[in-house]
Amino acid sequence: MSPEPSQPGGAEIDVAYVAHLARMHLSDEEIARFQPQLGQIVDYVRQIQALDTSDVEPTAHAIEIRNVARADTRREGLSADVAMRNAPQSKDDFFVVPKIVE
């Protein structure tokens, strides 16, 4: 075991900033509530930094992932009509969103 790591710890998680990165408009009340909870969680999970992992390869998947190719033949997908059915707002075969450019 190495000594206590020097990396940034739980106290440094800035919930308001991370919420901005995650595109969630949290209320002040939510930020105040999540800040100590996430601080506590981050303080706990940083225990892994005490392990010496300098010679260890990371695992992204527990199995070996290989590309899978299928025959290049046409097959049915969802029709536009079906794919649009859950849209909150649509026009013809397009999803309508708030204006992007003035």
Add this chain to the structure above:
Amino acid sequence: MSELLDRSIGDIAALLARGECSSVDLVQGLLHRIDSRDGDLSAYVSVDRDDALGQAQRADKARSEGDHRDLLGIPIAVKDILNVTGQPCTCASRILDGYVAPYDATAIARLRDAGLLFVGRTNMDEFAMGSSTENSTVGVTRNPWNTACVPGGSSGGSAAAVAAGEAVAALGTDTGGSIRQPAAFCGCVGLKPSYGRVSRYGLTAYASSLDQIGPLTHCVDDAARILQVIAGADPLDCTCLDVVVPDYRAALGGDLSGIRLGLPREYFVQGIDADVEQAVRGAIQQCEALGAEIVEVSLPHTEYAVSTYYIIATAEASANLARFDGVRYGLRAPGGKDPIDMYGKTRAAGFGDEVKRRILLGTYVLSSGYHDAYYVTAQKVRTLIRRDFEKVFESCDALLTPVAPTAAYRLGSVSDDPLSMYLGDIFTATANLAGICAVAVPCGFTSDKLPVGLQIVGGPYQEDRILQIAHAYEQSTEWHTMKPER
């Protein structure tokens, strides 16, 4: 009729084949039970009665016309995270309110091809994030053994429905224990297959490198039957491997002679509830009496499993749940000035607290300056955890452990303390990190009459072996025959 619903899939299939009951009888019985019991339990999120009866009528008609598929006309409940064409799939979240699935998940399509019927959607923690089914926008599910207690989670609705006889069997999903822990809390069988055994196509992703679909059932034989149908390669999921699917039921039977079972010493430590430990120790003795050799082994990185799991799972979740932005499906909050503003308002309004916490944690561990210290380090520790298992499986056929440190706890008792809820995943999350298979089977009760589960953990694609061990144990006990009082 009512006892019919508590019987095994094998028994029900035989009755259907002999014409001693019809699929309509079965579904009507189920609907009646749901009416009389689900008001107290809330295992289901939604049930479409007319659709369920229509499916049953079509199954009966097919049978009368010479269709003899084994599982034709048998109903199964589905966790509200798997897409079934034409049915809602809300993941117990406001953000998918009103969403109707336009296609079948591969596991569903295979069950449909085998003749099974989809009678209802079961409750869960929102997006499978939680261990108690308290994080659901539709309300909590209660444990059929004691309605003051949680059913476990996140597949708590599936477990409660099976335990209460409101379902013959159910599908769940398991990312860190979400099939096995509710199965243990509710006294049923729950199987998490190896990563790559069952296609994840049509499963709303939480953590893509950890998620697996599996059955919750009355008995081991039923779990083998369901796995048989859903296992195997799928061109729609490149992580679902082309590995031979053995005949799982052919592996069942016989005793445990010649089988070596490991007890990881890190899973029998302080902090385990005394009644849980006693029940699991009793099960270990029973396996020894059945001929197994019991050896102590070590999984030295176990203490890092919860941290590793919550870093990797939330990192993947923060990416997977980016798709819920109010554009293509589900909720859109009003008043967005531009798309970015609309995303932010929609996601704030649509996600519940635990989902928000996990997206925040996952975003943090992937963010600039923290990525290497948290996410990459966790992936490296994942390698160490995986190696721990590879080493013990060189000398053991399978491992025996508790499913969780405690039995079901009281509603509300942990819900305000996310970290202590997370720590309860210690014995289950390791199998997801290592990509291996594990099954929970009932092995006794606490002094408060709450079920306790034994976990049998096997190496990659060793489902046949752990099912055989689970079956031998189960058949030598009465635990799986006990039902909650009604």
